[in-house]
Amino acid sequence: MNIFEQKESNVRSYCRSFPVVFNQARGAELVTSEGKHYIDFLAGAGTLNYGHNHPVLKQALIDYINKDGITHGLDMYSEAKATFLETFNRLILKPRNMPDYVMQFTGPTGTNAVEAALKLARKVTGRNNVISFTNGFHGCTIGALAVTGNQHHRGAAGVPLTDVSRMPYANYFGSKVDTIAMMDKLLDDPSSGIDKPAAVIVEALQGEGGLNVASTEWMRKLEKLCRKHDMLFIVDDIQAGCGRTGTFFSFEEMGVKPDMITLSKSLSGYGLPFAMLLMRKELDQWTPGEHNGTFRGNNHAFVTAAAAIEHFWSDDTFAKSVRAKGKMIEARMQAIVHRHGPESLFVKGRGMMLGISCPDGETAAAICREAFAHGLVIETSGNHSQVVKCLCALIISEEQITQAMDILDAAFATVLSAKTATQAS
Ligand SMILES: Cc1ncc(COP(=O)(O)O)c(C=O)c1O
Structure with a gap:
């Protein structure tokens, strides 16, 4: 452990919650150097929707490496890229009536x-100007950080974060305040102080912000607002996309058509760095190399991403199983809430992006620590880190879900009863 403390920067973060050395991983499980097994409810922060080392993806990558396939990430033509473009177009865009989108391979990570x-x-x-939302998280490079809400991350920018108007997300002021009507009024008023925006960037389900869900109605109204005020409608599907909510895109069943969509995290399906911007063709007004970068299209990621899409998205079987498992996890979470504190706990999220909101961040952190001590890797999210968040691999078995939820249930019981005892004394 010392080598990390001595030689790795203080910026390291997730390892502080899980201070063991992991060495192997399969499916929904992580294994330490000492051979201790953990059920993984974090899945590389949502990068492993298809689980660790999925055999189909692994074989595709091994075959590619064995034949000395291209490995650099320059934007030259490669067979791996051609296969990915063709597969994504055939199995994701076309069936969703999105033939008019083109793909830009950006630098390797979501931001x-x-x-x-x-x-x-x-x-x-x-x-x-760009409109972004309270509790939105979009990344840590300067432009993405400017549209991100989180103060901890914003505070490290070192420069003013400008050219953004922050608006309240769906239900930010409760269900009675129509935040779209509010935005509409501000945008209509030439003296509101809101400069006419280029775009709106939104998550249909806020991941880091605490599993805040936008309704179909809210997303549709937001799209309408974009059209009315001539703003581009960007959906950041980096965390909620790639099947996490039970459909490939998180907004898929809402009947909205974003101008641009960002994808990353589970796009490679194998934990390999890979990010992509989907845009309506007429918006593709870049000149060659205008937005450049050395790693723009990771060939190993193209291989595993194409294999993942072929394997999981050729029909609806996988998506259906995600929806069913989501219901199973939600039912177990509701039972935990019912048993341990319906007055202060509640379930948030949708699909397999679910969590339990606790009274405060300290309680949520203590629950995650307790769960980890009993073999479950799980993290928090939210504006006060108060949401215990499940982001397990979508291929997790029902037995593993049961096992993990038993651990979580017991962790809630231990932490909440200790808290009650402290308050009573
Ligand atoms: C919705 C969303 N957008 C963007 C990002 C940034 O991605 P990355 O951390 O890979 O830069 C994240 C990361 O959590 C995210 O959840």
Whole structure:
């Protein structure tokens, strides 16, 4: 353990919650160097929707490496890229009536796709301002950080974070306040102080912000608002996409058509760095190399991503299983809430992006620590880190869900009863 403390930067974070050394992983399980098994309810922060080392993806990658396939990430043509473009078009875009989108391979991580989207929106419209939402999280590079709400991350920017108007997300002021009507009034008023925006960037389900769910109605109204005020409609599907909510895109059943969509995290399906901006063809106004980068299209990721899409998205079987498991997890979470504190706990999220909101971040952290001590890797999210968040692999078995939820149930019981005892004494 010492080597990490001595030689790795203080910026390391997840390892502080899980201070063991992991060495192997399969499916929904992580294994330490000492051979201790953990059920993984974090899945590389949502990068492993298809689980660790899925055999089909692994074989595709081994075959590619064995034949000395191209490994660099320059935007030259490769067979791996051609296969990915063709597969994504055939199995994701076409069946969803999205034939008019093109794909831009950005730098390797999610924030790179967000930067590209914001930059392109500003270029296409000739405007600076972008609307983003309370509790939205979009990444830690300067442009993406400016549209991110989280103060901990914003505080590290070192420069002013500008050209953003922050608006309240769905239900930010409770169900009675129509935040879209509020935005509409502000945008209509030439003296509201809101400069005409180039775009709106939104998560249909806020991941880091605490599993806040936007309704279909709210998303539709937001799209309408974008059309009315001539703003581009960008959906950041980096965390909620790739099947996490039970459909490939998180907004798929809402009947909205974003101008741009960012994808990353589970896109490679194998935990490999890969990010992509999908945009309507007429918005693709880049000139060659204008938004450049050395790693723009990870060939190993193209291979595993194409294999994942072929394997999981050729029909509806996988998506159906995600929806069924989501219901199973939600039922177990509701039972935990019912048993341990319906007055202060509640379930949030949808699909397999679910969590339990606790009274405060300290309680949520204590529950995660307790769960970890009993073999479950699970983290928090939310504006006060108060939501115990399940982000397990979508291929997890029902037995593993039961096992994990038993651990979580017991962790809630231990922490909440200790808290009650402290308060009573
Ligand atoms: C919705 C969303 N957008 C963007 C990002 C940034 O992605 P990355 O951390 O890979 O830069 C994240 C990361 O959690 C995210 O959840």
